[in-house]
Amino acid sequence: MPEDRSVDWQQRVATFARRHDLLYDPAIHALDLVSEVGEVAKEVLLTTDYGRRAPQFRPELADELGDVLYSLLALTEACGVDANIALSDALEKYERRLTEQRRAGSK
Numbered sequence: 134m135p136e137d138r139s140v141d142w143q144q145r146v147a148t149f150a151r152r153h154d155l156l157y158d159p160a161i162h163a164l165d166l167v168s169e170v171g172e173v174a175k176e177v178l179l180t181t182d183y184g185r186r187a188p189q190f191r192p193e194l195a196d197e198l199g200d201v202l203y204s205l206l207a208l209t210e211a212c213g214v215d216a217n218i219a220l221s222d223a224l225e226k227y228e229r230r231l232t233e234q235r236r237a238g239s240k
Contacts, residue, residue, distance in 0.1 A: 143216040146206040155207070162208035169201040 150156050157165075176194050181187070209216040227237040 141217070142202070143206050143209055146203060147210045150207055150210065157207075157211065159208060159211045162204060162211045166201065166204040166208055169197065169204045173197045173201055 173194070176191070176197050177188070178184075180190055180194070206216055209219065231237050
């Protein structure tokens with residue numbers, strides 16, 4: 134039977150973490166997230182020869198991005214943050230920046 138992908142991602146991660154007793158404190162999840170983001174950056178830099186050629190991403194990138202999503206959602210859960218609300222707020226912030234400053238990145 135196929136997995137139900139309509140379930141809230143944060144709830145899926147929380148259920149997984151409880152089932153496997155992975156409810157660490159936020160500091161541990163933050164370190165995990167930093168490590169996983171580093172792995173994504175490494176994969177992107179290697180596949181682009183540090184920005185010298187067009188990206189030709191390998192399947193490993195999807196794995197690394199999945200690890201980042203897990204770590205991020207575990208951190209939001211450990212901190213008591215609703216990931217959907219946080220994402221909506223971030224999108225609104227970037228929308229304002231695009232409208233007012235013509236860029237979406239951080240200041």
